[in-house]
Amino acid sequence: MKQVKKHDYDTFVKELEQIDIPHEQLEESYIKSIIRFQKEKRNRQRKWQGIVVTCALLLLFVTSIRISPAFASAIAKIPGFAPLVQMITYDKGVEDILHNNYYEELGLSQTKNGLTFTLLGVIADETGMILPYTFSAPFDVRHLKIKEIELRQNGRVLPAGMSYSGYDEKETFLIEEKLEATFKDPISYDNAKFELNIQFDDEKQTEFTIPFLLKKPIAKTKIYELNEKMSFEEQHIIVKSVSISPLRTGITIVLDPNNEMRILGFDDIRLLDEKGEEWTTISNGLTATGNLIDEEETVFMQSNYFREPKKLTLSIGKVKALPKGQDFIEVDFKQKKVLSKPPLPGLKVQVNKRMVTINVPTSYKDKNISLLGTAIDANGETVYSNSASFHRPDENIIEQTETYDIKEVANPVRIYFTHYENFLDGTQTVEIPLK
Amino acid sequence: MLDEQALVKRAMAGDELAFLQLLNQYEQTMYRMAFAYLKNEHDAIEAVQEATYRSLKKIHTVKESAYFGTWLVRILLNICHDMREKSKRLDLQENIDIGNTASNHERFEMTDIITKLPKEQQELIFLKYFQDYKNQDIAALQNIPEGTVKSRLHGALKKLKLYFMEKGEL
Numbered sequence: 001m002k003q004v005k006k007h008d009y010d011t012f013v014k015e016l017e018q019i020d021i022p023h024e025q026l027e028e029s030y031i032k033s034i035i036r037f038q039k040e041k042r043n044r045q046r047k048w049q050g051i052v053v054t055c056a057l058l059l060l061f062v063t064s065i066r067i068s069p070a071f072a073s074a075i076a077k078i079p080g081f082a083p084l085v086q087m088i089t090y091d092k093g094v095e096d097i098l099h100n101n102y103y104e105e106l107g108l109s110q111t112k113n114g115l116t117f118t119l120l121g122v123i124a125d126e127t128g129m130i131l132p133y134t135f136s137a138p139f140d141v142r143h144l145k146i147k148e149i150e151l152r153q154n155g156r157v158l159p160a161g162m163s164y165s166g167y168d169e170k171e172t173f174l175i176e177e178k179l180e181a182t183f184k185d186p187i188s189y190d191n192a193k194f195e196l197n198i199q200f201d202d203e204k205q206t207e208f209t210i211p212f213l214l215k216k217p218i219a220k221t222k223i224y225e226l227n228e229k230m231s232f233e234e235q236h237i238i239v240k241s242v243s244i245s246p247l248r249t250g251i252t253i254v255l256d257p258n259n260e261m262r263i264l265g266f267d268d269i270r271l272l273d274e275k276g277e278e279w280t281t282i283s284n285g286l287t288a289t290g291n292l293i294d295e296e297e298t299v300f301m302q303s304n305y306f307r308e309p310k311k312l313t314l315s316i317g318k319v320k321a322l323p324k325g326q327d328f329i330e331v332d333f334k335q336k337k338v339l340s341k342p343p344l345p346g347l348k349v350q351v352n353k354r355m356v357t358i359n360v361p362t363s364y365k366d367k368n369i370s371l372l373g374t375a376i377d378a379n380g381e382t383v384y385s386n387s388a389s390f391h392r393p394d395e396n397i398i399e400q401t402e403t404y405d406i407k408e409v410a411n412p413v414r415i416y417f418t419h420y421e422n423f424l425d426g427t428q429t430v431e432i433p434l435k
Numbered sequence: 436m437l438d439e440q441a442l443v444k445r446a447m448a449g450d451e452l453a454f455l456q457l458l459n460q461y462e463q464t465m466y467r468m469a470f471a472y473l474k475n476e477h478d479a480i481e482a483v484q485e486a487t488y489r490s491l492k493k494i495h496t497v498k499e500s501a502y503f504g505t506w507l508v509r510i511l512l513n514i515c516h517d518m519r520e521k522s523k524r525l526d527l528q529e530n531i532d533i534g535n536t537a538s539n540h541e542r543f544e545m546t547d548i549i550t551k552l553p554k555e556q557q558e559l560i561f562l563k564y565f566q567d568y569k570n571q572d573i574a575a576l577q578n579i580p581e582g583t584v585k586s587r588l589h590g591a592l593k594k595l596k597l598y599f600m601e602k603g604e605l
Contacts, residue, residue, distance in 0.1 A: 012549060012560070016467045022476060026466060029484035030458050034451055037491045 083120070083132035083178040092279060093303030094130070097123055097246050100306045104216050110208050114138060117208045119196060124214055125245040126186040126221045128160070131179040131196065140171045145201040151181050152195040159184040182289075189218040219305060221245040224432050232319045232424035235259045239314065240296075242432055248282065248300045251314065255295040262327045263292060264418055267318035268427070269299055273309035293374050293416055312434055317427030322420055331356060332411040333404070339412050344420060346397070354386075357401045360420055364398065371400045373418035378410040443500035454494065457503065458487060465511055468561055472515035472550050473522075482518055486511040499578075508558055516554075549591075556591040559584065 084103075087094040097103055102123065109118040115137045123130040129151070135141065149162045160181040179196075192214065199207040223243045230237050236256035243250045249271065255263055271279040279302045281287060290297040304312075326342035331351045338349045346361035358371055368390040375383040384405050391399040404413075439460065445453035458465075465486065469479035490510050497506055549560055563573060570588075574581040 016471065019467045019470045021463060021466050022480065023462070025476075025480050026462060026483060029480050030455055030487050033484050033487035033491060034455070036488055038451075 083134075083176050084130075087130070087178070091282065091302050093247065093249075093305065094123070096303065096306040102216070102219065102246055102306070104214055106212055108210050108212060110210060112208065113202070113204045113206045115141075115200065115202065115206050117198065117210070119210050119212065122212065122214065123247065124189070125219055125247050126183070126189075127245050127250075128180065128182040128247055130247065131181070132177070133179065134174060134176045135200075136174040138173065140173065141175055142170065142172050146198060147201040147205065148197075148199040149179060150197040152197065153187065154191075154193055155195075158187065186221065189214065219246050222305070224434070226430065226432065228430045230316060230428040230430065232321075232426050232428070233261075235261050235263060235319070235321060235424060237263065237316075237319075239316075239430060242314065244303060244305050246303055246305045249279065249303050249305075250289075250298045250300055252290075252296070252298045253292075255292060257295060260324060261321040261424075262324050263424075264320040264322060264327070264420060265292065266299065266316055267320060267423070268316070269301065270315050271301060271304065271432075272313045272315060273304070273307065274311040275309075279304050291374065292418075309434070312432040313429050314432060315427055315429045319424040319426075320420060320422060321424050322417060322422055328414050328416045329356075329358070330412050330414050333406045333409060333413065334411050344422075347420075354406050355401055355403050356415065357399065359393070359397050359399045361396055362398045362421060363396070365395075368392075368398055368400075369419045371398060371417060371419045372402050373416050375404065375413055375415040377413045381408075381410070383409055383413050383415075439503065440500040443497065443503045447494050447497060447500070451491070454491060457507075461504065461507055464508065464561060468508070468511060469515055472512075472519055478518060478522075482511060482514050485514050489514070502578075505558055508561055509554075512554055512557060515550075552591055552594060556587055559587055560591060563588065 084094065084098065103121055104124070105121040106119050107121070109116060111117075115135070118134045120132040120134060135144075137144075146164060149164070151158045151160055151162065158181070160183050163180045163182075164177060179198075194212050194214070196210045196212065197207065198210075199205060221243050222245075223241060225241050226239050227241075228239045230239060236259060238254045238256070240252040240254050241250075242252075251269065253266075269281055282300045282302060288297050288299045322342070322344075326344070329341045329349050330339040331337065331349070332339055333351065333354065336351050336353070338351055341347060341349050344360070346359070348359040350357045356372070360371055370388060372385075372388075375385070377383050385402050386405055387403045389401050391401070393399055402415075439457070442453045442457050446457055465483050466479055469482040469486075470476070473479050473482060486507070490507055493510075497503055549557060552560070559573060563570070570581050570584045574584045
C-alpha cells in the first residue's frame with residue numbers, strides 16, 4: 001500500500017508540475033476581475049468615498065510593492081496608480097515620499113478638442129518635481145506626441161530639464177504617465193504660483209495650461225560638506241559634498257587632474273545606514289549632472305531623506321578608468337576611416353558617413369550604457385550627436401551606433417569613452433558627518 | 436501561515452492589493468487545478484478569472500482567515516466543475532473530434548482520475564500535495580480531526596488503487 005501511495009502521488013505531482021503557468025495572462029485576468037469588481041462597487045458609492053479609497057490604496061501599496069516585480073507590474077495596471085507605482089519599483093526614495101505623505105494630490109482636469117488632461121499631483125523639492133498625469137481621448141492616443149512642455153513659476157519659464165516617457169505600443173484611450181522636472185539650480189517656493197503648459201502634437205495642436213499652487217511645505221535640502229579624498233590604484237578623487245532632498249541624493253565628486261588614468265565612472269556607489277540598509281544610484285531617470293571629463297560630476301542616488309539614519313556611510317567601488325591617451329578614438333568622417341583606437345580587448349570601431357559604431361565587451365546583464373561621450377573636432381569644437389542606439393549582438397557585447405551632426409566638422413574628430421569595463425581595485429568608504 | 440492570515444484580514448477589509456498578493460501565492464495551485472480540470476490554457480485562465488471575481492465579491496463571507504486556502508480552492512473547483520459540465524454537454528451536441536483531448540488525457544492521466552473524486556477529497560489532495568500542507572494543517576484548516584484527514588486521504592487512495600487494479604497495472 002505504501003509504495004502504491006507514493007507512486008500515485010508522485011505521478012500526480014509530476015503531472016501537475018508539467019503544466020506551465022502563464023503568469024502574465026493570469027495577472028491580466030486578476031486585474032480584469034478587480035476592475036470589474038471596482039466598477040460595480042463604484043456604481044454604488046458616492047464620488048467622495050471613491051477619493052478616500054484612492055488615498056488609502058496609495059498608502060497601502062507602498063508597503064506591499066516590494067514583494068515581487070510581477071506583483072508590482074500587476075498593480076501598475078490598476079487605473080490611477082500607474083505613474084507612481086512604476087517609480088516605487090525602482091526608486092526607494094519615491095516609496096518614502098508616499099509613505100511620508102509628501103506627495104501633494106492635485107487632480108486638476110481640463111478638456112479641450114476632445115482631449116482630457118489631468119494633473120494628478122506633484123512631488124516637489126528644491127531640486128525638481130515629479131508630475132504624474134493622465135491623458136485621455138475618445139480615440140487611440142498611443143501615437144499622440146507631446147510637442148512642448150513648460151513649467152512656469154510666477155509667469156516665468158523655469159530653467160528645468162523636463163523628461164517624460166514614450167507611450168504604449170498597444171492601442172489605448174488613456175495614458176498614465178509622469179513628467180519629471182529637474183531644476184538647473186535650486187528654486188525658492190516662497191509665494192510660488194506654478195503653471196504647467198503642455199502642448200500635444202494633434203491636428204489642433206491642443207494646448208493645456210494648468211495653474212497650480214502647493215500647500216504643503218517644501219522640504220529643505222540637507223547638505224553635508226565632506227572634501228574627503230579617496231584613492232584607487234593611485235588614482236585620486238575628492239568626495240566634495242552630499243546633498244539629500246526628498247527626490248534625490250546628490251554626491252558631488254571631483255577628480256584629481258594629476259591622475260594618470262581618466263576615471264570614466266563608478267559602477268558601485270551606495271549609501272549604508274547603521275542597520276546596513278542600502279541606497280544605490282538611480283537606475284531609471286536622471287542619473288548625474290556634470291561630466292567627469294570636466295573632472296566634476298554629481299551622481300544622483302535614491303533618496304533617504306525621510307529616514308534620518310544615525311549613521312550614514314558612503315561606499316565607492318568598481319571605479320572604471322582608462323589610461324589617459326588610451327581613452328578616446330579618432331575618426332575621419334570624410335575619409336570614413338578610423339584613424340586610431342586604443343589597444344583595448346574586444347574593442348571594434350567602424351565609421352560610416354555620419355555614424356560611428358563601436359563594440360565593447362560587457363558583463364552587464366540587462367542594461368545598456370552609453371559608451372561614447374564628448375566629441376571634439378580638429379578646431380577644438382564640440383561635435384554634437386543627434387542620436388544613439390544600442391544593440392546586443394550577443395550577451396557579452398554592447399554595440400552602440402552614434403550619429404553625429406558633421407555639417408561643419410573639421411576632421412579628425414576625437415571621441416572620448418564614457419564607459420569601458422576596466423575596473424580599478426578597491427572599495428573605499430567615508431562616513432557622512434550627520435549633524 | 437501567519438503572514439497569510441494577516442493578508443487575508445486585510446483583503447477582507449477591502450484591501451485589493453493584499454488580495455492580489457494572496458492570489459499570487461495561490462497562483463500555481465489555482466491555475467494547475469483549473470488546467471487539470473479543463474485541459475486547456477484558455478479555459479483555465481477563464482476559470483481563474485471568474486474565481487478571482489467571485490472571491491473578491493464574496494470575500495466578506497470568509498469565516499475564518501485560516502480557511503482562506505480551502506475557501507478559494509472550493510470556489511475554483513465549483514467553477515471548474517460547472518465549466519466542465521457545460522463543455523461536456525456541448526461536446527455531446529456537437530460531436531467534437533476527441534483526438535486532441537485523448538492525448539491530453541494520457542498526459543494527465545492521474546490528474547484526471549483525481550478530478551473524478553468527490554469534491555472534498557479533491558480539496559484535500561490539492562492542498563496536501565500541491566500547496567504542501569501537512570495533515571495537521573489541513574485538519575486545522577478544515578476544522579476536522581487529523582484522523583478524519585487521514586481517513587479521507589486513505590479513502591481517496593483506495594479509489595485510486597482500485598482504478599489501477601482495474602487497469603491491470605498493479
